[in-house]
Amino acid sequence: MPAMKLYPLFADLSRRAVLVVGGGAVAERKAAALLxxxxxxxxxxxxLTPQLQRWARQGRIAHRAGEFAPGxxxxVWLVVAATADRALNARVAELAGLQRIFVNVVDDAELSSFQVPAVIDRAPLVVAISSGGAAPMLARLVRERLETLLDHSLGPLATLAARLRKRIRRRHPDLAARRRFYTALFDGPxxxxxxxxxxxxxAEAAEQALLVAPAAATGSVVLVGAGPGDPGLLTLRGLRALNEADVILHDRLVSAEVLELARRDAERIEVGKQAGKHHATQDEIHALLLEHAKAGRRVVRLKGGDPFVFGRGGEELEFLREHGIPYEVVPGVTAALACAAHAGVPLTHRDHAQSVRFVTAHCRDSLDTLDWRALAQERQTLAVYMGVAGLDSLRERLLAHGRAASTPFALVENGTRANQRVVTGTLANLPERAAAHAVHSPALLILGEVAALADRLAWFGAAPLGGAVAAVRQLKRPLPPQEAAIPLRRLA
Structure with missing residues (x-):
């Protein structure tokens, strides 16, 4: 993710002197917003435009007639250069910079030291959107979409909260209790x-709520599936849980972009486990859940993918139930579904796979417990989690139990993320292909006839690193003529 280009800042310009250089329609718009x-x-x-002339006559603005002068x-606290003369705008920007005055040159991000954002006004609540000057039309489009989501009653609600703020703080000195009160205020009657x-x-309902004695803090835990990494795949309920959390216990593989969606003041504790490198044992995770919930905090146990698919969610619920801790579960998009979709691989297909099996193969002990005869059957898809380190054993056992060496695979690394890679090939060369491209965790293996479609149906990120092209010919359903004419992408 690129670093934030601009530092978001809301400036109080009330009764402060601001200069607008230029007297045309653009200067008029800027002056109106400043007023x-x-x-x-x-x-x-x-x-000046006729409107600017009227404002000058009414005393709403001051007018300096003539050409720009350094004096x-x-x-002034702020300058807006809104002329059609870039050389003049550049001179204004240079002189303003020498005096350490922030300057905005309209439609010229290079000369500007601050940008004017697209604004959603629900005063006193204001939402500002900026693209850092790179794409102002995109910022306006985002504003238009948000306008439809943010009700106009938010302004009066913010005003009411401001009027009651001191009384709310006195009534609820504990931060967690105060946060619960605000949640009920903003999302209730x-x-x-x-x-x-x-x-x-x-207003009467708010006053009545203040008279009610503060309830004793009751801790709880929400198991939230974070999805495979793309924050756009987090569910709305998951997002809400993150914004209500006091404490977030998250796995190592939860992406930074998903964590960025959480409330800023929530305590974050990484409890992730990695092959051979356990940051916290499961018992330690249980102890942390109990400690924070008993202290009356809202705890989110944030897991990559889905909590109930190889996420030990069931074990954690059993522990919470034994200790009387209230809990709920917010499902997530599991890695098999998301990685397959982003690699263009359907997990089931009417002609090629009538079933799909989710398998974990992160150690030799887990491999020994699997029904290899059933896994080696044709016309099914295997979605293998955490299997990068055991690909040799996986190939050996599948071949020994009758799976064809020509069975296609697609190995999806960092699925759904900007750096996603897909390596394809056949079961015969699976470990060698993974080693040749230095595939590392997190990666999901999709093995079965449908994996051959990755080379043809891929749509997200870089093209697959090929190897399954020949396997496409083994699909029993022939390609339509118009598709057969399209060459498959090959990247060795």
């Missing part, structure tokens, strides 16, 4: 009354 923020606006230009910059246009009743 709405309470700034003392001076517009410098030889000529215009004296005693008070908010509903404001949405229905009943501000008086909403």
């Amino acid at each position: 709405a923020a309470g700034a003392q606006v001076t517009v410098g230009a030889p000529e 215009w910059l004296d005693y 008070v908010a509903a009354l404001l949405r229905s246009g009943q501000p008086k009743q909403a």
Whole structure:
């Protein structure tokens, strides 16, 4: 992920001097936004639009007539250069920089020291969106979409919360209790009354809520499936749980992008396990869950993929139940589904695979417990989790129990993420292909007739590192003529 280009900042310009250089339609728009923020606006230009002239006559803005002069910059907090002359804009930006005054040059990110964002106004709640000057039209599109999601009652709700803030802090000195009160305020009857246009009743309901004695803190645990890495695959319920959490116990493979969606002040504890490198034993994880829940905290146990697919979610629920801790489960998109989809591999197919088996093969002991005769059957798909280190044994046992050496595979590394790689080949050369391309965890193996489709149906990220091309010919369903004419991508 690239570093954040701009530092988000909301500036209080109330009664502060701001200069707009330029007197055209763009300068008029900028002056209007600055006036709405309470700034003392001076517009410098030889000529003004009719609206700017009216504002000058009304005393809403000051007008400096004539060509720009360096003295215009004296005693101002902020400058907007909105002329059609880039050389003049550059001079304004240079002189402003020498005086350490922030300057925005309209439609010129290179000359600007700050950007004016696209704004969603639910005053006093304001949402600002910026692309760092790279794609202002995209920022506007995002704003348009968010406008439909953010109800206009959020403004009155924020005003009500501000009016009650000191009393809420006195009533609920404990941070966790105060957070629960705000959650109920923002997502309960008070908010509903404001949405229905009943501000008086909403204020009365808020006052009544303040009179209720604070409830004793009750801790709980939510098992949340984080998905395979792409934050867009996190469920809405999972996102809500992350934003309500006091403590997050997360696996090593939970992506940083998913963790970024959590509440900023939540305590984060990595408890991930990696082959041969256990950060925390399962008993230690249980102890942490119990400790924080008993302390009245809302705990999110955040697991890569889905908690109930090779995630020991069942063991953790059994432990919580034994100790009387309330819990719930938010399923996640498991790695087999997500990696297969992002590699263009259907796990089942009417002509090639009527079943799919989820298998974990992270150590020799787990390999010994599997029914290899059943796994070696044709016309089924194997989705093998945590199997990078055991590919030699996997191949050996499948071949010994009758699986054809020509069976295609697709090995998906970092599935759904920007650095996803897909390596394809056949069972005969599986370990060698993985070693040749230095495949490492996290990686999921998809083995079966359908894996041959990766070379043809891939749509996400880089093209597959080929090897399964020949296996496509083994699919019993012939390609349609228009598809047969399309060459398969080959990357050795």
